[in-house]
Amino acid sequence: MKILALLNQDGGTLKTLDLDWLAALIRDEFQVHGHEITVERCKGKAIVDTIRSASERTDIDVLMVGGGDGTVSAAAMALTGKSIALAILPAGTMNLFARTLQIPLDLTEAIAALASGQVLAVDVGTVNGEPFVHQFAVGLHARMVRMREGLTYRSRIGKIIASSRAVFLALKQLPSVELVIEIDGAQQRISSPAVAISNNLYGEGHVPYADDPRGGVLGVYICRVKAPRAVMKLTFDILRGSWRQNPHLEVLTAHKVAFEYNGRHHDKRAVRDGELTRLEPSMLVEIKPQALNVLVPAEASYLVPASEPTVALAK
Structure with a gap:
């Protein structure tokens, strides 16, 4: 799959991380699993517009976002109803949606789990359509x-x-x-x-x-x-x-x-x-x-039984 990773350098725990190290880890892990991935950094003030632009692209299968809970929410809003799947690097304070998806909260473990994961359609709520x-x-x-x-x-x-x-x-x-x-x-x-x-x-x-x-x-x-x-x-x-x-x-x-x-x-x-x-x-x-496609760990307990169809993460 073709994946774009956007790292909000001003969001959540990423503000204090070595982003060169993190970007290299993301590239290495996903390439080992046969995926094409590009990692880009983005300032916090520009992250929402950057996410919206990425959601309109036709040359990627997955948009991965790393940042706080606000970054994740902005990405989910942009991708709801679209074919591009959302992948979450949990770098926020609470990481509540990542917890729902059973993505490990440790970034190293999360990257490994997502690289070997699968795409699944999950629910969203809307308020006056938002x-x-x-x-x-x-x-x-x-x-x-x-x-x-x-x-x-x-x-x-x-x-x-x-x-x-x-x-x-x-x-x-x-x-x-x-x-x-x-x-x-x-x-x-x-x-x-x-x-x-x-x-x-x-x-x-x-x-x-x-x-x-x-x-x-x-x-x-x-x-x-x-x-x-x-x-x-x-x-x-x-x-x-x-x-x-x-x-x-x-x-x-x-x-x-x-x-x-x-x-x-x-x-x-x-x-x-x-x-x-x-x-x-x-x-x-x-x-x-x-209404929202997401990349989730293959071991997530809410996944349908093996006898029912799932969408594996294509390489």
Whole structure:
């Protein structure tokens, strides 16, 4: 296969890596498996435009991106519905979509797993037609990200510390979002500190990410309590994967979720894949089954049984 690897030199852990060493490792590993690969570096300010240009090319089979979670989300948005497959080098803070795909978080191991991997079509969610691979959320998560943006950090550890501070600051003054929400045709009016919708249902026993990238459903999570201590406990239960046991979280699955929001504030009131976005008066969230081609490890546990057809990584 013909592969283009784009390394965001300002993104995630790549800022502190020897990119000459990383590029050589990528080339060597993929060439050993018989693939043609070109490795290019890109500054953070140009990465989105570079990804969009690459997604229009007709001479590559796979676009590999290395950088933070924002880089991965931008690539998924550009490649949804196209034949080019997305390959992820997990160099972000959380690497949640990479975890869903069972890509090793160690870069050396990830490169080896992808070089011998296979292409698979997986689900994406959309918000008013805009794709996301992890989560769309309103309320507490959006406030936390806004507060984190006001804090200074220069490293992965610094971002984790800033995120922790932002969580506590947001919990001290909880938002309350008034929504009319329609889930697969059933409408209800809610007032909640936090509502989130995930691309496939979160797994249990770990940080929030889906275990099956082809489950074909949205996960819907509604916080049903407003007491700060109870919301704080729920937040930590979600982070450690024990949300099923918390009575204050309503969990549903759906194929389509519609929002109506009549609040005064719209700008930066929602989060899509970790990035602040506008909360529109009307929003439609849908699951798009198998709309994104991705390169995944051949050993991933969610792959179909050997008796069923798969798309092997051609050489």
